[in-house]
Amino acid sequence: MTEKVQTKPNSGKMWGGRFAEKTAASVEAFTASIHYDCRLYRYDIAGSRAHARMLARQGLISSVELDEIIAGLELIEKEIDQGEFVFRPELEDIHMNIEKTLMEKIGPAGAKLHTARSRNDQICLDIRLYLRETTAEFDQLLIGVQHSLLKLARTYLGSVMPGYTHLQRAQPVLISHHLLAYYEMFKRDRQRLADGLKRINVLPLGAAALAGTGLPIDRKFVAEELGFPAVSANSMDTVGDRDFAIEFSAACTLIQLHLSRMSEELVLWASEEFSFVELADSFCTGSSIMPQKKNPDIPELIRGKSGRVVGNLMALITLLKGLPLTYNRDLQEDKEPLFDTIDTVGQGLAIMAELLANLKFNTETLERATVGGYMTATDLADYLVKKNIPFRQAHAIVGQTVAFCIEHDKELPDLSLAELRRFSAEIDDDVFAVLTVSGSVNSRTSLGGTAESMVAEALAAAENDLGKLL
Numbered sequence: 216m217t218e219k220v221q222t223k224p225n226s227g228k229m230w231g232g233r234f235a236e237k238t239a240a241s242v243e244a245f246t247a248s249i250h251y252d253c254r255l256y257r258y259d260i261a262g263s264r265a266h267a268r269m270l271a272r273q274g275l276i277s278s279v280e281l282d283e284i285i286a287g288l289e290l291i292e293k294e295i296d297q298g299e300f301v302f303r304p305e306l307e308d309i310h311m312n313i314e315k316t317l318m319e320k321i322g323p324a325g326a327k328l329h330t331a332r333s334r335n336d337q338i339c340l341d342i343r344l345y346l347r348e349t350t351a352e353f354d355q356l357l358i359g360v361q362h363s364l365l366k367l368a369r370t371y372l373g374s375v376m377p378g379y380t381h382l383q384r385a386q387p388v389l390i391s392h393h394l395l396a397y398y399e400m401f402k403r404d405r406q407r408l409a410d411g412l413k414r415i416n417v418l419p420l421g422a423a424a425l426a427g428t429g430l431p432i433d434r435k436f437v438a439e440e441l442g443f444p445a446v447s448a449n450s451m452d453t454v455g456d457r458d459f460a461i462e463f464s465a466a467c468t469l470i471q472l473h474l475s476r477m478s479e480e481l482v483l484w485a486s487e488e489f490s491f492v493e494l495a496d497s498f499c500t501g502s503s504i505m506p507q508k509k510n511p512d513i514p515e516l517i518r519g520k521s522g523r524v525v526g527n528l529m530a531l532i533t534l535l536k537g538l539p540l541t542y543n544r545d546l547q548e549d550k551e552p553l554f555d556t557i558d559t560v561g562q563g564l565a566i567m568a569e570l571l572a573n574l575k576f577n578t579e580t581l582e583r584a585t586v587g588g589y590m591t592a593t594d595l596a597d598y599l600v601k602k603n604i605p606f607r608q609a610h611a612i613v614g615q616t617v618a619f620c621i622e623h624d625k626e627l628p629d630l631s632l633a634e635l636r637r638f639s640a641e642i643d644d645d646v647f648a649v650l651t652v653s654g655s656v657n658s659r660t661s662l663g664g665t666a667e668s669m670v671a672e673a674l675a676a677a678e679n680d681l682g683k684l685l
């Protein structure tokens with residue numbers, strides 16, 4: 216016996232039972248998210264599969280119904296994969312587009328899929344699955360950039376360049392040391408993503424709308440099906456929580472900042488003024504009016520795209536501020552900023568790996584840039600410290616020596632021993648070894664320092680770490 220209850224015309228929606236009027240077209244357009252949440256279809260379907268298996272196991276649907284649901288979902292997935300599926304904005308979002316199509320394809324069994332489930336926990340599941348996969352992809356992309364950095368560091372091991380503070384030449388360093396600084400930054404990015412994954416990788420399904428369900432579900436089974444090591448503890452927190460998305464977006468923002476800082480250096484270094492590097496022609500563009508131009512558009516664009524990534528993080532944070540528990544429709548606004556960050560940072564990482572793989576350093580220019588500018592002044596001070604002169608006093612002595620050099624248009628290594636001894640009687644002819652660029656660089660053997668011995672060790676360790684992952 217089938218009951219037919221239809222006392223008033225309803226809106227035609229899956230949730231339309233209590234509605235007497237059709238939804239206004241403007242409302243449909245305003246509330247629809249299908250044009251962007253359609254990218255979640257694979258996760259939505261994976262979640263539905265696991266949910267249906269659980270329902271069958273718990274006797275909430277029959278095994279025949281389960282088979283029908285699984286077959287129907289597979290059909291839908293294939294149609295979407297092949298671009299044959301027609302997304303309907305009037306069905307709002309990815310969840311209802313799939314569920315409604317399933318009902319149309321398989322009939323009554325399709326109407327049982329949403330048992331003990333709400334779109335509120337379903338959307339959390341989809342995002343978590345998506346971010347889990349993206350975390351793994353980003354790790355690979357970060358490894359790609361690190362790989363390019365290590366190759367450069369290996370190629371140029373031993374070559375020097377000026378190290379800067381305040382964008383003023385400070386002390387000579389190895390090019391490889393500079394490159395390995397970025398290796399470390401991206402290593403922290405990978406650690407941050409891995410840490411965030413612990414909080415992403417928690418099953419939300421089963422929280423239902425906000426309070427859990429009275430139906431006999433088995434959340435642990437669903438968690439196992441979907442590879443979640445943990446199940447969320449509080450149903451109200453579960454459907455209102457987007458901390459994990461904010462954390463992910465923050466981790467991506469730091470990646471973007473690292474890419475952007477590197478881009479800034481590349482733009483500077485590729486300029487005529489620095490001429491430190493040569494970007495491959497295939498990674499530059501020309502000017503429509505100035506025939507001589509070769510512009511570093513890729514690093515410029517990466518740097519420029521930082522604005523949207525930072526903006527997306529701000530959008531997410533602002534979205535959550537002041538939201539009462541639990542689910543609010545505001546939360547639908549989490550997706551576009553999150554997706555845009557993923558697209559932007561993912562593209563930036565991929566192209567940066569390629570750009571670095573095609574980068575050349577002008578080692579002679581770089582070496583020339585380390586000569587002059589009194590960059591070994593600290594070495595002279597350290598030399599005096601080794602002769603038992605207190606550092607502050609040594610600093611003053613070297614300051615006076617540099618002033619003398621400026622006055623006489625000389626560099627420190629140009630001074631004779633007699634000239635040097637005017638500033639300190641402790642200076643002997645062994646001083647000239649520390650005033651050279653290579654003497655300066657190779658004296659910095661402190662842990663994490665720029666001496667070639669230390670950098671070679673750091674490089675080998677990084678290559679070994681990364682080698683295990685490639």
Ligand code: ARG
Nearest residue numbers: 248308334335338544546547
């Ligand atoms: N499209 C919605 C979102 O992204 C899914 C959840 C909708 N839930 C609801 N009760 N309207 O947040």
